[in-house]
Amino acid sequence: MILEVKNMKKSFPEAGEVLKNINLSVDKGDVIAVIGPSGGGKTTMLRCLNFLETPDSGTMIFDGAEYDLRNISKSDIYSIRKHTGFVFQNYNLFLNKTAIQNVAEGLVTARKMNKKEARAKAELALTNVGLADRLDYYPNRLSGGQQQRVAIARAMATDPEIIYFDEPTSALDPELTREVLDVIRRLAGEGRTMVVVTHELEFARNIATRIAFMEDGEIVTSSDPETFFSSVNNERIEQFLSNIKIK
Amino acid sequence: MTERVARILIESFPKILLPGLKMTVPLTVLAFSLGLVIAVITALIQYVKIPVIKEISRFYIWVVRGTPLLVQLFVVFYGLPSIGIITQPFPTAVLVFAINEGAYAAETIRAALESIPHGQLEAGLCVGMTRAQTMRRIILPQAFRTAVPTLGNELISMVKDTSLAANITVMEMFMTTQRINSVYYEPLALYMEVGLIYLIFSTVLTKLQRLAEKKLASYGRR
Numbered sequence: 001m002i003l004e005v006k007n008m009k010k011s012f013p014e015a016g017e018v019l020k021n022i023n024l025s026v027d028k029g030d031v032i033a034v035i036g037p038s039g040g041g042k043t044t045m046l047r048c049l050n051f052l053e054t055p056d057s058g059t060m061i062f063d064g065a066e067y068d069l070r071n072i073s074k075s076d077i078y079s080i081r082k083h084t085g086f087v088f089q090n091y092n093l094f095l096n097k098t099a100i101q102n103v104a105e106g107l108v109t110a111r112k113m114n115k116k117e118a119r120a121k122a123e124l125a126l127t128n129v130g131l132a133d134r135l136d137y138y139p140n141r142l143s144g145g146q147q148q149r150v151a152i153a154r155a156m157a158t159d160p161e162i163i164y165f166d167e168p169t170s171a172l173d174p175e176l177t178r179e180v181l182d183v184i185r186r187l188a189g190e191g192r193t194m195v196v197v198t199h200e201l202e203f204a205r206n207i208a209t210r211i212a213f214m215e216d217g218e219i220v221t222s223s224d225p226e227t228f229f230s231s232v233n234n235e236r237i238e239q240f241l242s243n244i245k246i247k
Numbered sequence: 248m249t250e251r252v253a254r255i256l257i258e259s260f261p262k263i264l265l266p267g268l269k270m271t272v273p274l275t276v277l278a279f280s281l282g283l284v285i286a287v288i289t290a291l292i293q294y295v296k297i298p299v300i301k302e303i304s305r306f307y308i309w310v311v312r313g314t315p316l317l318v319q320l321f322v323v324f325y326g327l328p329s330i331g332i333i334t335q336p337f338p339t340a341v342l343v344f345a346i347n348e349g350a351y352a353a354e355t356i357r358a359a360l361e362s363i364p365h366g367q368l369e370a371g372l373c374v375g376m377t378r379a380q381t382m383r384r385i386i387l388p389q390a391f392r393t394a395v396p397t398l399g400n401e402l403i404s405m406v407k408d409t410s411l412a413a414n415i416t417v418m419e420m421f422m423t424t425q426r427i428n429s430v431y432y433e434p435l436a437l438y439m440e441v442g443l444i445y446l447i448f449s450t451v452l453t454k455l456q457r458l459a460e461k462k463l464a465s466y467g468r469r
């Protein structure tokens with residue numbers, strides 16, 4: 001097991017309790033698709049897992065070490081982040097860096113890898129997402145799909161134990177969505193451990209080892225895709241699924 | 248123009264230019280650099296919202312931007328000695344100009360910092376960098392680029408404002424011109440001459456500013 005979270009809670013002053021009681025465990029090689037209606041707390045959960053938001057309480061076991069989320073130290077946070085990757089909905093590439101520099105940055109600056117080694121590693125990562133011919137392009141010169149693939153390469157290059165994706169294709173046109181989903185599908189095939197928030201149900205069904213349905217700050221169900229889609233017996237899930245299909 | 252005036256102008260030109268190169272330029276360069284350091288620190292304090300210190304920086308900016316530079320020079324140079332703090336003209340000028348520029352440039356840099364999409368900071372954290380590393384490597388360079396045109400304008404203003412240092416006995420170009428004028432009494436010609444030299448300085452800086460902007464443009468922006 002790579003990650004286990006127990007009773008994670010998070011409130012915002014304006015929004016109240018956004019994560020009520022999150023329990024989640026992720027094994028090596030798991031691909032967990034998180035789906036659910038808007039405002040259910042999916043983004044907040046991912047952000048708490050990587051401490052972009054500070055969880056209010058709960059415990060986390062990561063890589064064999066247990067942390068009390070109520071008073072986890074800065075250095076623990078940094079060291080957990082060094083073993084995770086995060087892919088944002090809107091890419092968040094470093095705009096003053098080329099594609100290859102974007103990927104190498106975390107290796108050179110955060111991990112003190114020597115420049116040459118980092119460049120080689122970054123080049124490999126970009127080649128893996130089909131961007132070998134765009135190494136020296138600035139983000140502004142890349143399409144949305146290409147930017148997101150750079151972002152994926154950036155998250156992969158540091159060999160994270162687990163990668164979080166927050167709706168990686170929501171900002172993309174349908175044609176560009178495909179190229180990004182293909183990359184993620186390949187990573188899943190390679191046995192990478194991932195938690196993917198997505199609205200792409202077909203995609204989730206194809207790549208996920210487990211589907212977690214999240215609503216009102218809770219993971220309502222968590223099961224393998226077969227079970228999830230065949231024996232839907234939860235009214236809210238049914239409603240959610242039919243809403244998406246209509247769209 | 249009489250022959251006398253022409254001769255005075257030609258003779259005085261190097262006499263004015265020399266203190267320009269020896270005083271005005273170093274004063275500008277030193278004060279502007281120090282001002283930038285103050286500005287970056289002040290802007291960062293506000294950007295990362297350090298409590299209390301943030302309020303102090305706001306106060307500093309408020310006071311400095313709300314009072315005339317000339318008054319600030321007088322307070323420090325003529326005022327402080329009455330409470331036992333005596334300062335030399337040139338260092339005083341550098342300090343006051345730097346403090347002044349620091350306040351203006353702090354606002355410029357803060358605005359530039361806030362214009363950089365915040366997601367990049369989070370992305371930096373997510374690849375394992377610290378907040379400080381991300382600021383240094385990602386956010387500040389972009390903010391500087393955004394700020395360059397405005398900072399360039401501030402630098403040009405400062406070159407001209409250094410003439411105020413004459414009031415606290417710094418022997419810069421304007422003071423020198425006044426001295427020469429008191430000997431020959433050709434105010435129109437001599438003050439126009441020093442004006443022309445300021446104009447040359449500003450023009451050179453404007454050209455450099457354009458060059459810098461061109462060089463810094465882009466990051467491949469379409």
Ligand SMILES: Nc1ncnc2c1ncn2[C@@H]1O[C@H](COP(=O)(O)OP(=O)(O)OP(=O)(O)O)[C@@H](O)[C@H]1O
Pocket residue numbers: 012013014015018036037038039040041042043044045
């Ligand atoms: N920084 C914040 N401050 C205050 N409220 C927030 C903040 N972030 C999220 N919220 C609130 O928390 C709730 C959950 O938001 P979240 O973005 O996690 O939902 P989501 O499941 O990702 O939705 P979507 O599918 O639309 O992306 C919302 O009501 C939102 O308004």
Ligand SMILES: [Mg+2]
Pocket residue numbers: 042043044166167
């Ligand atoms: Mg979301």
